[in-house]
Amino acid sequence: xxxxxxxxxxxxxxxxxxxxxxxxxxxxxxxxxxxxxxxxxxxxxxxxxxxxxxxxxxxxxxxxxxxxxxxxxxxxxxxxxxxxxxxxxxxxxxxxxxxxxxxxxxxxxxxxxxxxxxxxxxxxxxxxxxxxxxxxxxxxxxxxxxxxxxxxxxxxxxxxxxxxxxxxxxxxxxxxxxxxxxxxxxxxxxxxxxxxxxxxxxxxxxxxxxxxxxxxxxxxxxxxxxxxxxxxxxxxxxxxxxxxxxxxxxxxxxxxxxxxxxxxxxxxxxxxxxxxxxxxxxxxxxxxxxxxxxxxxxxxxxxxxxxxxxxxxxxxxxxxxxxxxxxxxxxxxxxxxxxxxxxxxxxxxxxxxxxxxxxxxxxxxxxxxxxxxxxxxxxxxxxxxxxxxxxxxxxxxxxxxxxxxxxxxxxxxxxxxxxxxxxxxxxxxxxxxxxxxxxxxxxxxxxxxxxxxxxxxxxxxxxxxxxxxxxxxxxxxxxxxxxxxxxxxxxxxxxxxxxxxxxxxxxxxxxxxxxxxxxxxxxxxxxxxxxxxxxxxxxxxxxxxxxxxxxxxxxx
Amino acid sequence: xxxxxxxxxxxxxxxxxxxxxxxxxxxxxxxxxxxxxxxxxxxxxxxxxxxxxxxxxxxxxxxxxxxxxxxxxxxxxxxxxxxxxxxxxxxxxxxxxxxxxxxxxxxxxxxxxxxxxxxxxxxxxxxxxxxxxxxxxxxxxxxxxxxxxxxxxxxxxxxxxxxxxxxxxxxxxxxxxxxxxxxxxxxxxxxxxxxxxxxxxxxxxxxxxxxxxxxxxxxxxxxxxxxxxxxxxxxxxxxxxxxxxxxxxxxxxxxxxx
Numbered sequence: 001x002x003x004x005x006x007x008x009x010x011x012x013x014x015x016x017x018x019x020x021x022x023x024x025x026x027x028x029x030x031x032x033x034x035x036x037x038x039x040x041x042x043x044x045x046x047x048x049x050x051x052x053x054x055x056x057x058x059x060x061x062x063x064x065x066x067x068x069x070x071x072x073x074x075x076x077x078x079x080x081x082x083x084x085x086x087x088x089x090x091x092x093x094x095x096x097x098x099x100x101x102x103x104x105x106x107x108x109x110x111x112x113x114x115x116x117x118x119x120x121x122x123x124x125x126x127x128x129x130x131x132x133x134x135x136x137x138x139x140x141x142x143x144x145x146x147x148x149x150x151x152x153x154x155x156x157x158x159x160x161x162x163x164x165x166x167x168x169x170x171x172x173x174x175x176x177x178x179x180x181x182x183x184x185x186x187x188x189x190x191x192x193x194x195x196x197x198x199x200x201x202x203x204x205x206x207x208x209x210x211x212x213x214x215x216x217x218x219x220x221x222x223x224x225x226x227x228x229x230x231x232x233x234x235x236x237x238x239x240x241x242x243x244x245x246x247x248x249x250x251x252x253x254x255x256x257x258x259x260x261x262x263x264x265x266x267x268x269x270x271x272x273x274x275x276x277x278x279x280x281x282x283x284x285x286x287x288x289x290x291x292x293x294x295x296x297x298x299x300x301x302x303x304x305x306x307x308x309x310x311x312x313x314x315x316x317x318x319x320x321x322x323x324x325x326x327x328x329x330x331x332x333x334x335x336x337x338x339x340x341x342x343x344x345x346x347x348x349x350x351x352x353x354x355x356x357x358x359x360x361x362x363x364x365x366x367x368x369x370x371x372x373x374x375x376x377x378x379x380x381x382x383x384x385x386x387x388x389x390x391x392x393x394x395x396x397x398x399x400x401x402x403x404x405x406x407x408x409x410x411x412x413x414x415x416x417x418x419x420x421x422x423x424x425x426x427x428x429x430x431x432x433x434x435x436x437x438x439x440x441x442x443x444x445x446x447x448x449x450x451x452x453x454x455x456x457x458x459x460x461x462x463x464x465x466x467x468x469x470x471x472x473x474x475x476x477x478x479x480x481x482x483x484x485x486x487x488x489x490x491x492x493x494x495x496x497x498x499x500x501x502x503x504x505x506x507x508x509x510x511x512x513x514x515x516x517x518x519x520x521x522x523x524x525x526x527x528x529x530x531x532x533x534x535x536x537x538x539x540x541x542x543x544x545x546x547x548x549x550x551x552x553x554x555x556x
Numbered sequence: 557x558x559x560x561x562x563x564x565x566x567x568x569x570x571x572x573x574x575x576x577x578x579x580x581x582x583x584x585x586x587x588x589x590x591x592x593x594x595x596x597x598x599x600x601x602x603x604x605x606x607x608x609x610x611x612x613x614x615x616x617x618x619x620x621x622x623x624x625x626x627x628x629x630x631x632x633x634x635x636x637x638x639x640x641x642x643x644x645x646x647x648x649x650x651x652x653x654x655x656x657x658x659x660x661x662x663x664x665x666x667x668x669x670x671x672x673x674x675x676x677x678x679x680x681x682x683x684x685x686x687x688x689x690x691x692x693x694x695x696x697x698x699x700x701x702x703x704x705x706x707x708x709x710x711x712x713x714x715x716x717x718x719x720x721x722x723x724x725x726x727x728x729x730x731x732x733x734x735x736x737x738x739x740x741x742x743x744x745x746x747x748x749x750x751x752x753x754x755x756x757x758x759x760x761x762x763x764x765x766x767x768x769x770x771x772x773x774x775x776x777x778x779x780x781x782x783x784x785x786x787x788x789x790x791x792x793x794x795x796x797x798x799x800x801x802x803x804x805x806x807x808x809x810x811x812x813x814x
Binding site for chain 2: 054057059078082085086089090092094096097098099100101102103105106107109110111113114115119122123126140141142143144145158159162
């Protein structure tokens with residue numbers, strides 16, 4: 001919690017008019033400014049920003065209302081004003097309005113000498129500021145021969161040399177070329193680092209958005225709105241009222257969110273660089289350069305990630321078999337196992353006292369074993385939520401490895417679909433034309449679920465009109481399947497799981513005795529039903545495909 | 557940027573101590589005016605010319621061009637001294653006009669020549685100063701000479717303002733030209749009048765703004781500024797003393813002993 005001590009400047013109900021009472025440039029303006037903050041003053045031309053700045057330095061005295069500096073009311077006596085002006089500096093928008101001397105050196109020395117310091121000290125300060133603001137190359141030129149950017153540098157030096165607590169910059173980048181704008185911005189950053197409170201009037205929404213701690217939106221002599229840049233620039237109505245536009249970063253981010261390219265739940269990007277990294281991250285990059293440099297010999301490992309199963313019988317012929325094949329393909333690599341289902345891990349622990357690593361635990365183990373490069377191969381069927389979470393977990397260790405590569409889940413490319421179909425067909429060589437093979441996938445609410453319907457379509461397209469694919473939890477559901485299978489009029493329905501393991505779902509939801517099981521439902525519909533309890537992991541073609549994915553990831 | 561201003565900022569003598577240059581120019585000027593001698597004027601003219609052109613690096617053509625500026629004026633005014641209209645012809649030449657003569661004596665011719673040369677050499681001394689010394693440096697010398705502060709501050713501000721207003725005027729003039737503001741004599745006159753009036757208003761508002769900006773930097777009525785002084789060089793001082801003493805002695809000799 002900030003205390004009142006932090007408030008360096010406070011305005012209370014200021015009224016100021018240039019022409020008697022006809023119109024007010026400041027119209028009941030109240031605001032508070034905290035020490036060390038970067039504050040952007042924005043608003044239409046004539047909204048009172050410059051008038052307020054002149055009030056801050058006591059050039060204008062508000063007709064009513066009070067200004068407080070460090071909690072004390074500003075005194076308009078000669079001494080009071082000199083004291084205020086020695087601590088609040090203002091850089092005017094037009095340098096020609098500020099530079100009164102023809103010599104750069106004389107010009108800069110003016111302010112500091114007015115503070116009453118000795119000539120020697122003034123000389124040192126002037127030299128110092130000339131050097132830090134890179135004025136040296138043109139220090140001997142007369143001010144009227146300087147370019148706009150150089151004049152601006154000198155006018156900032158004018159003020160900086162006085163070491164004020166607050167610096168007011170009235171549109172410092174107006175009419176400057178990009179190089180000088182960047183230079184001025186850099187000078188401003190330096191001021192903030194030195195603890196100077198910077199008040200800047202600007203029309204550059206993009207700069208204000210990424211630079212400011214707080215944005216004050218002026219409108220008709222009052223603060224229409226103030227807050228963090230995201231708050232202010234998120235308010236379309238306030239922006240419209242003050243003739244401002246949204247920063248390009250926000251505009252682009254919003255548009256990308258609307259198009260579903262970026263998640264709206266991401267924190268608002270502060271600058272284009274952040275937005276760029278958001279966009280770069282959505283690319284499904286299988287290979288991640290780690291952040292650790294490679295200085296010892298490489299030591300590679302495979303991390304096989306499965307959902308897991310509590311049925312030991314199926315595990316031996318599926319997960320174990322897949323991992324064996326991987327190990328055979330890469331005999332030099334150490335192979336680690338990780339499961340993503342915490343429930344199953346817990347169950348195994350309590351039932352058999354067997355501990356299987358979670359992804360994080362496995363990564364910690366890999367790290368402890370001094371591995372430098374990791375190739376992760378999931379046995380997931382689709383690029384669903386399980387796969388995304390697994391990637392996130394693995395990548396949280398990115399700093400510790402030289403490289404991390406990800407093999408694709410089973411069904412990723414079109415080629416994968418064709419190979420899976422081939423593997424399924426090979427597994428059921430005796431399937432007759434009049435028999436229907438119904439495969440049970442898991443299904444998910446993730447958009448990747450569409451692959452099931454697509455694969456069902458592809459089966460038909462490749463001439464296997466008697467192979468149907470459905471899911472337990474999503475579309476195509478049992479209802480859809482039943483309709484299609486009925487239309488086919490098969491003599492017999494053969495049920496098989498379309499999951500890596502033939503575990504709970506296969507044993508209960510598919511082949512169980514429960515009236516809701518697929519077996520019971522097909523039987524009730526009058527079909528002859530046969531259940532083949534064989535997980536995809538048992539199909540040699542499937543295992544081959546997973547190993548191929550692993551090889552592809554390793555060669556990246 | 558005005559030409560003289562540009563030349564002095566580019567002069568090779570710019571970074572010499574301003575007091576030295578000022579002293580040289582002023583003393584020489586003084587001796588030159590005092591001596592009223594053609595020979596002294598010629599010496600001064602050539603020395604300052606050599607210094608400004610060879611040492612300072614100002615192009616000869618430019619320097620000569622600048623010298624001709626006062627020359628026309630000088631010729632016109634000395635013509636009156638040199639020419640007489642008399643009934644009797646004088647010893648130099650005489651052109652009869654009816655029963656009168658447009659005539660001149662050798663003495664008045666030499667007197668006119670001496671006036672022109674003295675004036676020119678005096679101007680050349682000032683050119684030397686202004687072609688080698690930027691205005692702020694000259695002001696610093698004046699300050700050392702205890703010139704009233706008010707005058708110096710005025711000169712400082714006026715000098716700066718000349719350029720600000722020139723820039724403004726040239727911008728207005730350009731924009732007038734762009735809109736055919738100087739299409740013919742009539743429009744040109746009108747445009748020039750408008751330029752003058754707006755420049756006046758601008759000047760007033762500019763000076764108000766400048767005053768505000770100076771106040772914001774704790775201005776309290778006195779302009780305090782630092783100047784970068786170049787160290788005095790003993791060799792240069794010695795040379796100046798030597799030259800001016802010699803010139804002084806020479807002029808005394810010319811005046812009283814010849």
